[in-house]
Amino acid sequence: MPSSTQPDIGEMSSDASSRFLRNTWYVAAWSQDVAAGSIFSRRILGERVVFFRAATGTVAALADYCPHRFAPLHLGALLPNGRLQCGYHGLEFDAAGACVHNPHGNGVIPPAAHVPAYPVVERHGIVWIWMGKRTADPALIPDFSILEDAGEKLGRHDHIIFDANIDFVTTNLLDLSHVSFLHEGILGNAETIAADIGVRQEGTTLFVTREQSNVRIPPLYRLTYKPDAEVGDLWRVMRWDAPGCMILDSGTTAPGASRDDGSGYYGIHLLTPETATTTHYHFSSVRRHLSAIESQDEAIKAEIARLRRIAFEGQDAPMMAAQQETVRELEAQGRMLRPALLSVDAGPQRYRRIMDTLLAADS
Numbered sequence: 001m002p003s004s005t006q007p008d009i010g011e012m013s014s015d016a017s018s019r020f021l022r023n024t025w026y027v028a029a030w031s032q033d034v035a036a037g038s039i040f041s042r043r044i045l046g047e048r049v050v051f052f053r054a055a056t057g058t059v060a061a062l063a064d065y066c067p068h069r070f071a072p073l074h075l076g077a078l079l080p081n082g083r084l085q086c087g088y089h090g091l092e093f094d095a096a097g098a099c100v101h102n103p104h105g106n107g108v109i110p111p112a113a114h115v116p117a118y119p120v121v122e123r124h125g126i127v128w129i130w131m132g133k134r135t136a137d138p139a140l141i142p143d144f145s146i147l148e149d150a151g152e153k154l155g156r157h158d159h160i161i162f163d164a165n166i167d168f169v170t171t172n173l174l175d176l177s178h179v180s181f182l183h184e185g186i187l188g189n190a191e192t193i194a195a196d197i198g199v200r201q202e203g204t205t206l207f208v209t210r211e212q213s214n215v216r217i218p219p220l221y222r223l224t225y226k227p228d229a230e231v232g233d234l235w236r237v238m239r240w241d242a243p244g245c246m247i248l249d250s251g252t253t254a255p256g257a258s259r260d261d262g263s264g265y266y267g268i269h270l271l272t273p274e275t276a277t278t279t280h281y282h283f284s285s286v287r288r289h290l291s292a293i294e295s296q297d298e299a300i301k302a303e304i305a306r307l308r309r310i311a312f313e314g315q316d317a318p319m320m321a322a323q324q325e326t327v328r329e330l331e332a333q334g335r336m337l338r339p340a341l342l343s344v345d346a347g348p349q350r351y352r353r354i355m356d357t358l359l360a361a362d363s
């Protein structure tokens with residue numbers, strides 16, 4: 001695809017709150033972050049949600065406000081019987097959001113004393129939440145079973161918040177040409193700029209590929225392949241499912257060799273809007289192979305996690321926050337922003353089209 005200025009990606013906006021998909025599964029948290037006996041609070045699509053494990057061990061998600069005087073429920077207590085007790089005047093709620101105990105007066109529970117509850121499913125070590133009004137179908141959760149089957153190849157589960165709308169972050173991940181510049185010396189270098197780019201769609205699932213032959217191998221890929229390898233063929237295949245669920249199959253092999261002879265890792269990238277201008281980023285990794293020397297694996301795992309955190313938190317995050325602020329300022333000046341599109345935008349363009357179709361059908 002040649003460089004061009006096609007305008008069909010749509011204008012960019014620093015505030016896309018009206019464009020959140022609602023009838024879909026969002027990643028609320030890693031399962032490990034919703035510990036038994038504790039209360040976990042998080043803002044999702046701009047709404048404060050309180051999570052806790054019911055007596056059965058299943059995760060419950062309620063709107064984080066009490067229907068009496070609207071105190072946040074996450075300031076309350078999780079009782080031994082699995083009920084959530086408001087910290088202000090002591091109303092108690094079950095996992096479905098029903099008030100089941102009023103400690104005052106004759107104990108009668110007013111009809112309005114209930115809290116909205118959200119459907120939740122725990123799968124692949126992830127807490128998924130459904131924020132829409134349609135029936136929540138667990139079959140629609142994208143396949144991240146790779147996380148369950150990984151064993152020792154599983155990396156560290158991590159989470160940061162980007163000061164950027166989910167569209168900025170998704171576009172960042174579907175156009176990995178930025179690694180040669182923003183992540184130079186970690187994930188890319190001058191030799192990884194030129195690439196063969198491919199876009200493939202299966203239903204509403206998108207695959208974006210970047211391939212390079214005979215290039216200097218970036219440090220993170222040497223870690224997962226051969227520490228002393230200088231040049232190789234690189235591949236990156238990003239799978240995207242709405243709204244922001246991605247797996248990146250990436251690695252390196254000897255020039256001209258098959259991918260089965262090489263190695264690399266699967267990068268897990270899970271995006272959920274916190275607000276219109278901030279995004280939860282859950283990330284992890286799964287290596288293709290362990291090292292020939294077993295004792296090196298813990299050190300390699302720690303180094304992969306460290307480098308990825310530097311790249312995402314120290315490099316991507318400030319760039320996207322600055323990008324969003326620039327767009328906000330330009331919009332405030334009344335400018336209509338249409339990106340000057342490049343060949344590397346083929347993936348983001350297709351993403352935009354799929355999302356627009358899904359949003360049009362969402363109600």
Ligand code: FES
Nearest residue numbers: 066068069086089
């Ligand atoms: S605000 Fe919760 S019981 Fe009063």
Ligand SMILES: [Fe+2]
Nearest residue numbers: 172183311316
């Ligand atoms: Fe990046």
